[in-house]
Amino acid sequence: MEIPAIVLLYAVLLAGAVASLFYVFSVYDGAVYTINSYACSEAAYLIQVALQQAVEQPGNYTGTIDLYYPVKIVGGELTVGLDTRNPATCRLEVPKYVEVLASTGTVITIEKVVHASEFVDCTGQLNGPKLGIEDGKYIIVTQCEPGVKVENPQIVVYAS
Secondary structure: OOOOHHHHHHHHHHHHHHHHHHHHHHHHHHHHHHHHHHHHHHHHHHHHHHHHHHHHOOOOEEEEEEEEEEEEEEOOEEEEOOOOOOOEEEEOOOOOOEEEOOEEEEEEEEEEEOOHHHOEEOOOOOOOOEEEEEOOEEEEEOOOOOOOEEOOOEEEEEEO
């Protein structure tokens, strides 16, 4: 029994279509992961810049980073591409005194809160101007002096 040429042609075309689909989806998956990886690095960098602003500015600070893609923050790691098959994860490098909350969202918020009860004695060099208290009055402190207390803020990073 001989197989007609048209059937062989359709079989070859079908095999080619299946092979091309596998190729397209593997290239697509690689491209999606690359895009997610770049987006993850970008979001981590923007968080670093916002944290630097929070540390440098005296007093309370709130900064938001509006992203066009969902992110997930867990255990100091940032995951981008939650809506794709190939999400990318990168590490958030934050100082030890910064609290990173487990959260998911498209807006990353950096909050610095200075509580009046948590001012500490000013000692050593300051890395920038700080909110301080001297004789019961709030002042901006650029260098330490006896009797001056400076802010000891709480900084929190989370997505919403």
